[in-house]
Amino acid sequence: MTSDRDLFVAYGALMGGALLPIYHGAYASLRTPRSTIEKLKARKKLSDADLSDYEEELDESGLPETLTSEDAYWLPVLGSAVLFGMFLVFKYLDKVWVDRVLGFYFACVGSFAVTKAFLAVVTGVLGRERIKNMDLTKLQLSRRVRKGGIKGKESKPQDLLIVRLTNIHPPVVVLSSIVVGAYLWNKHWILSNVLALSLSLSSISLLALDSFKTGSIMLAGLFVYDVFWVFGTNVMVSVARGFDGPIKIVWPKNLVEGLFDGATDWKMTMLGLGDIVIPGIFIALALRYDQHRYAKVNEKLLITKHDVDFPKPYFKATLVAYVAGLATTMLVMHFTKAAQPALLYLSPACVGAIVITSLRLGQWSETWAYDSNEEDAKADEEAKRAKGEAAGEDEADDDDDDDDDNDEAAWEGVKDDGSNATQHPRSTRSSTRKRKTSTKTDK
Incomplete structure (x- = not known):
C-alpha cells in the first residue's frame, strides 16, 4: 500500500x-x-x-x-x-495501433519542442553573450506582395520565417533525436x-x-x-x-x-x-x-x-x-x-x-x-505618423531648395529684361510650385 x-x-x-x-x-x-x-x-x-x-x-x-x-x-x-x-x-x-500512430505523431511534434527546450537549457548554461559571439547562419524566408495585379508595384518583402543557426544547433538536434528515438523504443x-x-x-x-x-x-x-x-x-x-x-x-x-x-x-x-x-x-x-x-x-x-x-x-x-x-x-x-x-x-x-x-x-x-493587438496597432499608427512627418519635412526642405532656385531665376529675369520689372518674384515661385505638384500627381 x-x-x-x-x-x-x-x-x-x-x-x-x-x-x-x-x-x-x-x-x-x-x-x-x-x-x-x-x-x-x-x-x-x-x-x-x-x-x-x-x-x-x-x-x-x-x-x-x-x-x-x-x-x-x-x-x-x-x-x-x-x-x-x-x-x-x-x-x-x-x-495498440492507435498508440503507435499517436505516439509517432507526438514524437514528431515533440522533437521540435525538445530541441527548443534543450537549446534554452544550453543558452542558460553558456550565456546569451557567448551564443551571440558564435558563427551564425541566418535562414530567412520572405515574400513580396504585388499591388495592382501583375504589373503592379511590389511592396517591401515580408518575413515569413527567420531561423538563426549557431554551432550548438547540430549537437542539440542530435541529442533531441536520441531522446525522441529512445522514447519511441521503450516509452x-x-x-x-x-x-x-x-x-x-x-x-x-x-x-x-x-x-x-x-x-x-x-x-x-x-x-x-x-x-x-x-x-x-x-x-x-x-x-x-x-x-x-x-x-x-x-x-x-x-x-x-x-x-x-x-x-x-x-x-x-x-x-x-x-x-x-x-x-x-x-x-x-x-x-x-x-x-x-x-x-x-x-x-x-x-x-x-x-x-x-x-x-x-x-x-x-x-x-x-x-x-x-x-x-x-x-x-x-x-x-x-x-x-x-x-x-x-x-x-x-x-x-x-x-x-x-x-x-x-x-x-x-x-x-x-x-489589449495587446490594440497596443500594437497604436504603435504602428504612431510609427506611420512619425514617418509621415519625417517625409513631410524632407519634402519641405526640397521645396525650399526649389524656391531659392526660382527666386534667383526670377530676379535674373528682372535684371535682364525691363518688361519683367512689374512681376513680383513670389508669383514666379508660386506658379513653379503648382506645376511641380501637378507633375507629381500625373505620375
Missing part, C-alpha cells in the same frame, strides 16, 4: 514539473515592445550606428499566435470534440515527461492571449468543460489513462518504496498538459502585461525581451495563485480518493489573482482595458 509520504513526494514532483514550463515559458513568451522596434528601425535608417546587438529585435514581427475572445469561446467546443473523438477511437479501434515514463514538458514549454511560449478579458473567457469556458468531462462522464479519465503518450506528466506514487524496498510495479499519479498549458498562457499574459506597464512608464529606454529586471506584481500574483489552486486540487484528490478537474480550482485562482492585484494597485480600468 502506498504511504502518504510517497504520495506527497509524487504531488511535489508534479507541482515542480508543472511550474517548470510555466515559469520559463512565460519568460520565453516575452517580446521586444513594438515601440522599441520602431525606435531601432528609425535609428538604423537615419544613421550608420552599429545595431548588430539588436539584430534579433529588428527581425521580430510580434507574437506568433494571438488568441482572441472569439477563439476563447470556441476552445471548449473544439476541446470537447477532440476529447470525445479520442474516446471513440480508443473504444472501437485497436488500442519510458521519464522520456515521456521530457516530451510532455517540452511541448508545454513551447505551447506557453508561442500561444498568446490578447487580453485578460479573453483569458477570463477561456478559463471560464474550460472550467465548465473540465467539470463536465470529469464529474459528468468518465471520458477524460479514460482517455488520460488509456493513452500512453506525452499528453500528461506522471510520477510514481510508490517511488520511495521502489527505491528502498525494491518494488518494481510503478503506480502512477498524473497531471494533464491542459492543466499546465491553459493556466500557463494566462500567467504568461500577466508577465507580458508587467513588461508593457514598465515599457510605458520608461518610454525613453530601449527595452528588449531580454530585459527582465522590472516589477512583476501581476505575474507573481498569478503564479502564487496557480500553486495554491494546484495544491488545493491535490489535497481534495488525496482525501476524496477521486479524480479532480484541476481547472475547477485553477481558473478562479488565476482570474481572482488579477482581480485582486488590479484593485490593490488601483489599476482596474487600465488592466481590463489592456
Whole structure:
C-alpha cells in the first residue's frame, strides 16, 4: 500500500514539473515592445550606428499566435470534440495501433519542442553573450506582395520565417533525436515527461492571449468543460489513462518504496498538459502585461525581451495563485480518493489573482482595458505618423531648395529684361510650385 509520504513526494514532483514550463515559458513568451522596434528601425535608417546587438529585435514581427475572445469561446467546443473523438477511437479501434500512430505523431511534434527546450537549457548554461559571439547562419524566408495585379508595384518583402543557426544547433538536434528515438523504443515514463514538458514549454511560449478579458473567457469556458468531462462522464479519465503518450506528466506514487524496498510495479499519479498549458498562457499574459506597464512608464529606454529586471506584481500574483489552486486540487484528490478537474480550482485562482492585484494597485480600468493587438496597432499608427512627418519635412526642405532656385531665376529675369520689372518674384515661385505638384500627381 502506498504511504502518504510517497504520495506527497509524487504531488511535489508534479507541482515542480508543472511550474517548470510555466515559469520559463512565460519568460520565453516575452517580446521586444513594438515601440522599441520602431525606435531601432528609425535609428538604423537615419544613421550608420552599429545595431548588430539588436539584430534579433529588428527581425521580430510580434507574437506568433494571438488568441482572441472569439477563439476563447470556441476552445471548449473544439476541446470537447477532440476529447470525445479520442474516446471513440480508443473504444472501437485497436488500442495498440492507435498508440503507435499517436505516439509517432507526438514524437514528431515533440522533437521540435525538445530541441527548443534543450537549446534554452544550453543558452542558460553558456550565456546569451557567448551564443551571440558564435558563427551564425541566418535562414530567412520572405515574400513580396504585388499591388495592382501583375504589373503592379511590389511592396517591401515580408518575413515569413527567420531561423538563426549557431554551432550548438547540430549537437542539440542530435541529442533531441536520441531522446525522441529512445522514447519511441521503450516509452519510458521519464522520456515521456521530457516530451510532455517540452511541448508545454513551447505551447506557453508561442500561444498568446490578447487580453485578460479573453483569458477570463477561456478559463471560464474550460472550467465548465473540465467539470463536465470529469464529474459528468468518465471520458477524460479514460482517455488520460488509456493513452500512453506525452499528453500528461506522471510520477510514481510508490517511488520511495521502489527505491528502498525494491518494488518494481510503478503506480502512477498524473497531471494533464491542459492543466499546465491553459493556466500557463494566462500567467504568461500577466508577465507580458508587467513588461508593457514598465515599457510605458520608461518610454525613453530601449527595452528588449531580454530585459527582465522590472516589477512583476501581476505575474507573481498569478503564479502564487496557480500553486495554491494546484495544491488545493491535490489535497481534495488525496482525501476524496477521486479524480479532480484541476481547472475547477485553477481558473478562479488565476482570474481572482488579477482581480485582486488590479484593485490593490488601483489599476482596474487600465488592466481590463489592456489589449495587446490594440497596443500594437497604436504603435504602428504612431510609427506611420512619425514617418509621415519625417517625409513631410524632407519634402519641405526640397521645396525650399526649389524656391531659392526660382527666386534667383526670377530676379535674373528682372535684371535682364525691363518688361519683367512689374512681376513680383513670389508669383514666379508660386506658379513653379503648382506645376511641380501637378507633375507629381500625373505620375
